[in-house]
Amino acid sequence: MRRASFLLLLCLFSPYVWSEATWSGLIIIEETINGPDASGGDQHELERFAHIIENRLKQARIQLLQAPPMIARVIREDIGFYEAELERVVAARGGAFRMGRTNYIVKGERMLLIADGAKLLVDRVTGEAAGQVEGHQTMRKLQPIPEPTSLDDHPPGPDMLGYPTRHLVRRIRGKSYAIDVAVGLPNPYAIGLLEGGHENDLVRELAEMPGLPMMVSEVGGEAVRSLCVVRVDRHEVADLVFQAP
Numbered sequence: 383m384r385r386a387s388f389l390l391l392l393c394l395f396s397p398y399v400w401s402e403a404t405w406s407g408l409i410i411i412e413e414t415i416n417g418p419d420a421s422g423g424d425q426h427e428l429e430r431f432a433h434i435i436e437n438r439l440k441q442a443r444i445q446l447l448q449a450p451p452m453i454a455r456v457i458r459e460d461i462g463f464y465e466a467e468l469e470r471v472v473a474a475r476g477g478a479f480r481m482g483r484t485n486y487i488v489k490g491e492r493m494l495l496i497a498d499g500a501k502l503l504v505d506r507v508t509g510e511a512a513g514q515v516e517g518h519q520t521m522r523k524l525q526p527i528p529e530p531t532s533l534d535d536h537p538p539g540p541d542m543l544g545y546p547t548r549h550l551v552r553r554i555r556g557k558s559y560a561i562d563v564a565v566g567l568p569n570p571y572a573i574g575l576l577e578g579g580h581e582n583d584l585v586r587e588l589a590e591m592p593g594l595p596m597m598v599s600e601v602g603g604e605a606v607r608s609l610c611v612v613r614v615d616r617h618e619v620a621d622l623v624f625q626a627p
Contacts, residue, residue, distance in 0.1 A: 407616035413481040439464040447517035525575035530592035542596040558601035567594035
């Protein structure tokens with residue numbers, strides 16, 4: 383899973399999820415790399431190497447915000463390389479590493495996405511998403527939301543943050559993903575469906591879920607990438623929050 387694919391997600395809901403259109407609040411999703419328990423090796427050296435790569439990754443993301451298009455393309459390739467290196471280090475040293483966090487502020491048919499390098503306002507009424515991505519202003523039309531997949535035949539998953547889930551496994555482009563969905567909550571992955579967008583297959587699969595994917599994890603491998611909902615806070619969001627970014 384490439385991190386950029388998730389930072390640029392906008393937040394919309396399918397008609398199925400919109401049965402309660404007044405849902406208002408905050409959803410926070412983190413992307414992490416989780417390695418096995420550490421077993422020998424030079425842990426100090428691995429930790430030092432991880433910090434070096436992490437610093438280079440942070441600098442590359444800062445540079446990306448002001449880079450012209452041709453340079454930005456090269457920086458994105460560097461970011462992909464640094465992320466792959468971090469994944470290998472985490473697999474060797476064990477433990478977990480947080481790649482990033484995305485906040486989704488929801489109120490009815492509006493959603494504000496805030497992440498590293500992205501701040502986007504999505505409005506289902508106007509059918510547009512507008513804001514800043516990597517330091518550049520952007521405005522895009524929204525695609526129709528796909529028909530939600532029924533999970534009635536899937537077994538219960540673990541309760542997460544107090545919400546019951548349904549568990550399923552999907553195989554996408556040679557990789558298997560375990561997914562736990564809280565049916566009926568807003569689905570922030572559906573917002574990635576922009577006109578002319580280039581969503582990956584996993585994002586498209588998640589956008590078809592009839593609720594909030596609470597946990598999405600690769601199955602197998604020494605280091606596992608996961609998308610995990612760490613907070614669902616339902617409260618009344620002020621309209622002022624949704625002013626154009």
